[in-house]
Each structure stands twice: as structure tokens, then as C-alpha cells.
Amino acid sequence: MSLSRRCFAQTLCGLHLSSQLRADDFAAFESMPWNAPASVARVYLAGRPHWPKPTLDIEQEVRDIEANLAGVAQKHAANVRFSGGEILHSDADVKPWLAKTGPIDGLLVIPLTQPTPALRLLLDEASVPSLFFSLPYATHSWSTIADLRKAGRKLDVVATSSYGDLDPYLRMFRTVQHMKTSKVLVGAATPKGREETAANYSKHYGTQFKFVSGNEFKDAFNATDQRLARAAAEEFTKNALRVVEPKPKEIEDGLRMYLAMKEMLQREQANALTIDCFGTLAANTLPGYPCIAWSKFNDAGLYGVCEGDLNSAMTQLLVTSYSGVPGFVSDPVFDVSRNEVIHAHCVSATKMKGPHGPASPYIVRDHLETHEGAVMQVLMPCDETITVARFTGPRRLLVSTAFVTGYGDSDRVSAARSAPASPTPKSGSRTSRPASTASSSTATTPAPSNAWAA
Numbered sequence: 410m411s412l413s414r415r416c417f418a419q420t421l422c423g424l425h426l427s428s429q430l431r432a433d434d435f436a437a438f439e440s441m442p443w444n445a446p447a448s449v450a451r452v453y454l455a456g457r458p459h460w461p462k463p464t465l466d467i468e469q470e471v472r473d474i475e476a477n478l479a480g481v482a483q484k485h486a487a488n489v490r491f492s493g494g495e496i497l498h499s500d501a502d503v504k505p506w507l508a509k510t511g512p513i514d515g516l517l518v519i520p521l522t523q524p525t526p527a528l529r530l531l532l533d534e535a536s537v538p539s540l541f542f543s544l545p546y547a548t549h550s551w552s553t554i555a556d557l558r559k560a561g562r563k564l565d566v567v568a569t570s571s572y573g574d575l576d577p578y579l580r581m582f583r584t585v586q587h588m589k590t591s592k593v594l595v596g597a598a599t600p601k602g603r604e605e606t607a608a609n610y611s612k613h614y615g616t617q618f619k620f621v622s623g624n625e626f627k628d629a630f631n632a633t634d635q636r637l638a639r640a641a642a643e644e645f646t647k648n649a650l651r652v653v654e655p656k657p658k659e660i661e662d663g664l665r666m667y668l669a670m671k672e673m674l675q676r677e678q679a680n681a682l683t684i685d686c687f688g689t690l691a692a693n694t695l696p697g698y699p700c701i702a703w704s705k706f707n708d709a710g711l712y713g714v715c716e717g718d719l720n721s722a723m724t725q726l727l728v729t730s731y732s733g734v735p736g737f738v739s740d741p742v743f744d745v746s747r748n749e750v751i752h753a754h755c756v757s758a759t760k761m762k763g764p765h766g767p768a769s770p771y772i773v774r775d776h777l778e779t780h781e782g783a784v785m786q787v788l789m790p791c792d793e794t795i796t797v798a799r800f801t802g803p804r805r806l807l808v809s810t811a812f813v814t815g816y817g818d819s820d821r822v823s824a825a826r827s828a829p830a831s832p833t834p835k836s837g838s839r840t841s842r843p844a845s846t847a848s849s850s851t852a853t854t855p856a857p858s859n860a861w862a863a
Contacts, residue, residue, distance in 0.1 A: 435709045435710075435711070437675050438674075438675065438680065438709075438711065441678055441680060442590035442678075443586075443587050443590045443591045443592075443680050443730075445586065445590070446485075446486065446487055446488055446489050446490045446583060446586070447488065447489050447490070447514040447515055447582040447583045447585060447586035448489075448490050448492065448512070448513045448514045448515075448586070449489045449490070449491055449492070449513065449514060449515045449516065449517055449579075449582050450491075450492045450493035450510050450513045450515075450516055450517070451478065451491055451492070451493045451494055451516075451517040451519060452493050452494075452495060452496075452497060452506065452516060452517070452518055452519070452531070453471055453474075453494075453495070453496040453497065453519050453520075453521055454496075454497050454518065454519070454520045454521065454522075454525050454526055454527055454528060454531075454548075455467045455470075455496050455497075455498060455520075455521040455522045455525075455526070456498060456499075456522050456524045456525065456526045457522070457524075458521075458522040458523075459522070459523055459524065460522065460523035460546070460548070460549065461522075461523075461546040461547070465521070465522065467496065467521055467522070470521050471494075471496065471521070474519060474544070475494060477572050478491065478572070480572070481572050481575055481579070484576075485576070485579045485580075487583070488579045488580055488582065488583035489515075489579050489582050489583060491517070492510060492513070493506075493510055496521075497526065497527045497531065498526060498527075499526050499527060500526065500527050500530045502527060503527050503530045503531050503534055504534060507531075507534055507535060513535070513537055514537060514538070514582060514585055514586045514589070515537050515538045515539060515540070515582045515585060516531070516532075516535055516537055516538075516539035516540070517539075517540050517542055518531065518539055518540065518541050518542065519542050519544075519547075520541070520543060520547050520548035520550055521547055521548070522547070522548060523547075523548045523549050523550065525548045525550040528541075528550060528553075528557075529557070532557065532562045532563075532564060533562075536563075537563065538563045538564075538581075538582065538585050539562070539563060539564045539565075540564075540565055540566070540567065540575075540578050540582075541554055541564060541565070541566040541567070542567055542569075542575065543566060543567070543568040543569075544568075544569070544570060545568070545569075545570050551566050551568050554566040565578065580731050581731065583730065583731075584727060584730045584731045587726065587730035588614040588615065588616055588723075588726050588727060588730065589614060589615035589616070590615070591616050591617070591679075591680050591681060591726055592616070592617040592618070592619065592677065592678060592679035592680060592681070593607075593616060593617070593618050593619070593679065593680075593681040593682070593683065593712075593719070593722055593726075594618075594619050594621050594673065594674065594677060594679050594681065594682045594683075595607070595618055595619065595620050595621060595682075595683055595684075595685075595717060595719065596620075596621045596622075596623065596626060596682070596683065596684035596685060596686075596690050596717065597620055597621075597684075597685040597688070597689050597690060597717050598622065598623055598685070598689035598690055599689050600620040603620070603685075603717060603719055604620070606719045606720070607719060609802065609803050610719065610723050610803050612803070613803035613804065614723070614803065616723065616726065617679075618719075619677060619679070621673070623690045623694065623695065625673070626666075626669065626670070626673075626684075626690070626695055626696070627695075627696055629669035629670065629672060629673050630665060630666060630669040630695075630696040630697060631696070632669070632672075633665050633668045633669045633672070634668075635661075635665065637668060638661055638662075638664045638665035638668055639661055641664040641667070641668065642657070642660045642661040642663070642664040642665075645660065645664055645701070645773075646660055646773065649770075649771055649772060649773045650770050650771065650772050650788070651772055651773070652772075652773040653772060653773065653774050653775070654774055654775035654780070655773055655774070655775050655782065655783040659698070659775070659781065659782050659783045660701075660773065660783045662696060662697035662698070662782075662783075663697050663698050663699075663700065663701040663702070663782060663783040664697075664701060665696070665697055666695070666696065666697030666698065666699055666701075666702055667699075667701055667702035667705055669696075669697075670682055670699065670702050670706075670713075671702070671706075674706075674711065680711050680712060681711065681712035681713075681714065681722055681725070681726065682699075682702075682706070682711075682712070682713055682714070683712075683713075683714035683715065683716070683717050683718060683719070683721075683722050684699055684715075684716075684717055685716060685717030686698075686699060686715065686716055686717070687716055688716070688717060689717075690717075692776065692779065692781070692782065693779055693781055693782075697782070698776060698781070698782030698783060698784065699713065700715075700755050700756045700776070700782065700783070700784040700785065701756075701783060701784070701785060703715065703737075703756040704756055704757060704758055704759060704771075704785050704787070707725075707729075707735035707736070707737065707757075707758035707760075708735065708758050708759055708760045708764060708768070709764055710729075710735075710763075710764045712725050712726060712729070713756070714738060715738040715754065715755070715756060716738065718738060720799060720800045720801060720802070721738045721799060721800075723800050723803075724736070724798050724799050724800045724806070727798075727800070727806070728796070728798055733763045734761060734762060734763045734766075735758040735760065735761065735763070736758075736798075737754060737756060737757040737758060738754055738756070739752035739753060739754045739797075740752075740753050740754055741753075741797075749814065750811065752797075755776055755777075755784040756784060756785065757785065757787040757789070758787070759771060759785075759787050761789055769787050769788055769789045769790070770787075770788050771785045771786060771787045771788065772785070772786040772788070773785065773786075774786050789813075790813075791813045791814065791815055792812075792813065793812070793813045794810060794811070794812055794813075795810065795811055795812070795813055796808065796809070796810050797809045797810070797811065
């Protein structure tokens, strides 16, 4: 099958996406720690006013700001839960206030006057990601933030009169909490090498990792109800545009593998799973291919990541939790004659606009490199901006953007059977994110700052 750009646009861009995977019941995951909003303490800093004026009514300033923050809190109820609201007048107020506040994920620091007391001590004692929200004519201390960041404080500044400018930062607080409370299961027969990578990410972000043997996947697979797997496979097949190569047994095993791994995630209170399926736990040694499961997990706001790739897993945790849309792992293929990069792989979510968005149609294919198993060729809309991102380690994230121009399909496409094409991004990497088709896709909003990645 090969589709030109024009054919792709006519076929998909205006298509009513009636073929959808029915959402599974993921209610058991809703109360997991990573779904909670971030706990953010707001705190005001005010000395004896010199600027903006000696007669400033500090208490009235607080009341006015609190009234506006009440609307912010309501708008971002899923992202943050505010506490605090007290005024610190000097360094002596910092430790008693923090003791009363208790554990928090972040600080919203609001200066009211110049001079601005207690800022450095507050940041050092709290040691959590902090946002310095500087309203006009409140302080000159915004000019000190760059040096504080260079000195290692986890701090950003937004100097604005608009409370709407807090929106991206409050999603960032939520992302900090999400990564800190997430847990990744890693299927690898010989985890050495990945263990160091996992330890480094845990140190910087708090994410937990647990390594899982091949026998644990087999035991979970054997414990599933085969009748449920068969019913799920029948529904999955019915909702596909068509099935090309896979046999019914291969599709059933893929759905049975999905049910097994879903139970493993729930039992371990984990939200991400990645398997070294071309290395120590080769896909053809597992009881079923995991590819369909990855798509269904990513559709539901969980994380299914290919090839035991911890850098890509952490990229998805970061970008999906911030943007609310899923990502996928891809192998980029460049065609400089067309100024294009093709993102090809054996798995993609169908709900690239997020778990509550529409699902793209899909075709069921086999895995091209092994001619076994069942994978999904997802036909996504074109004319979308995509973001491509990948961690190369805990402190470095590569990011680029591009525009989806069409959809390609080739028997040379390793493991994917199909792939979306887009203009060559400014920089590239391994885990994709945003809109395209056939094994890749979606669109995300870049974070305004990477200050918290340190």
C-alpha cells in the first residue's frame, strides 16, 4: 500500500473517525499517586515598603492577589492544589512557615515590596521547584533570579500582570509531581547498564524503576483469562480497517499480553512499562508481542515504550504529563532531497489528541523484521505540527518541531509497515511526539523553561 500526499490528505484529513478502540476500564489507575495534583504552597514576601510606595497597604495587596488566585486554582484543579498564603517579613519567618506547611511539590513565591526579604533562605530551605511571580511595580528582585538559577536553585520567574501567564507553569508543577511519583517496569533479562541509567533518572526526578524478568511476563500471560483475551481480540479485529498478515492466534496473544501487562501495572502501582524486546527479552521469546498493549496504554494516559529504552520512557513521562497527549518511539529516516524525516515504528497511540480525544483508524499488520505477531498501522491526520523530543540523559533534552506533510508506506520500513513524513526538524532524536500518522504522532506545547531539569 502506498499513499501520495494528496491521496493521504483526501483520505484522512476530513475523515470521520468512526473506527475506534473502545476505551478499557482504567478506573483502578485513577487513584494512583501520579494522577494527583501537585501540592504548591503560595507565599508572599514583604518588607517595610520602599517600592512601589511607602504607604502600600500590604494586606489589601494580598487580598487582591488571593481573589485572582482563587480563579487560577479552580481552572487548574487537576494540576495543582494550593496551600499557604501567609506573608514572610524576614528570614526568621522562613523555617517556622516551612515546618507548618509540611511536604510540598513546589512554591509560588509572590513578592510585594522592594526590599524583598527571605527569598534566598526560602529557596535553600524549601529545596523544591519554585516560581517567582512578579507583578508590575512589586519588586526589583526579578533581576536576581538569573544568578540564583546559575547558583543551582530550581527557580523560574514570570514578570507579568496577567494571571493567565501562570498556566504553563502550573502544568509544569503537575509534571514535577507526576515524574516524582511515577513507576516504570523494565523488562530486561540482564539489566546491568540500564540500572545506572535508571538510578540517574531516579536521582534527578524521583521516578521509581523496577526490573522484571521474562518469566514474570510469562506467568502473568498464563494467568490471564483466555476467554477475555479472545473477546478483546475479536473486538480489536472488528474495529480495524482490515487485517493484513497476522493470524487470529497472533492477535489474540497480543491482546492477552496486553491484559497481562495491565494487571502487572496495577499490581505494582506502576504507570509505565518497557521491554527490551530486541535484546535480552526478544519479542519472539515472549508469549505475545507487546505492541498492541503499548498503543492501548498510551491511549489511556499510561506509558508503553519500546525496546527497554529508558531515555524514551522518561521523555514520554515528561512531555505527556505536561501536554496531555501521548507520544511514541520512532526510528527517524531522513530524505534530504525532500527536506523530510519519516518517523517509523511498530506502535503508536490512536488518540493523539489525548485520552478523551478521537481515535484514528488502524490496520493490523505483522512485525516486519520478524514477520510475526500483530502490530498496528495507525492512520493519523496530516497538516499538524509535531514535536520530536528525547532525553539523552537526566539533564539534557533534545527538542525539535516540524509539520506533517503526508504518509508513507514501504516494505523497507523496519518494524513499522508505515510511517508519517514531515519536513526535516531542526534537531532530532528517538522518541517522537505529536501529529503524524502510521506509527507516530501528536502535538504538544513546549514548556516555557527547562530550568527544573537540573
